[in-house]
Amino acid sequence: MCSVPAEFGQYLAVCLVYSGDVVQKEVISAVSHVKELGLASFVDWSPGFKIGINHKVPIFHPDLEINGSELSLGSVANSTAAGRYWSDINHRYDLMFDKAAFLHWFFIEGMEEQDFHQARETTAAIENEYLELKTSTPKM
Structure with a gap:
């Protein structure tokens, strides 16, 4: 939340x-x-x-x-203001991922780099949904 x-x-x-x-x-x-x-x-x-x-x-x-x-x-x-929240999360994620910050802890637990790419795609899709809702009225 x-x-x-x-x-x-x-x-x-x-x-x-x-x-x-x-x-x-x-x-x-x-x-x-x-x-x-x-x-x-x-x-x-x-x-x-x-x-x-x-x-x-x-x-x-x-x-x-x-x-x-x-x-x-x-x-x-x-x-629709929640889009700002997702944008901020994604920006901070990108900064940390580019530096490979903390990734080794996840790799030790069995995660792979692809898992991080999939998670980032999911949060980007959520951010885009909010952006679309803010810029246009959805059709029902």
Whole structure:
């Protein structure tokens, strides 16, 4: 998982999971407010927010500062901004691979150079998918 600033892209999907004594009407109102203010930009084909409500009071680890809260909200999102993340990963991978940094440890464990080339092709394909999503609206 990674953290990517949302303002650099459009959301592909967002899942919000509320826990605690939450009223569905208030949740829908809050999500509508976010949409009205344009705080979340979605690609054209995305249906928007997927919402889940669990009416059980959340349980937190006793050492956490937020312990005792009777409400919680968790969010998982996918955004075109994640393309920046993959681009950065690929760039750093290329720098290290060109220097053969740490490769010997993997070779000792039985990996071969071809395994690294295949992995790099896979991450390049993921990066390209995000780039395509950012530059054009996919056809459904």
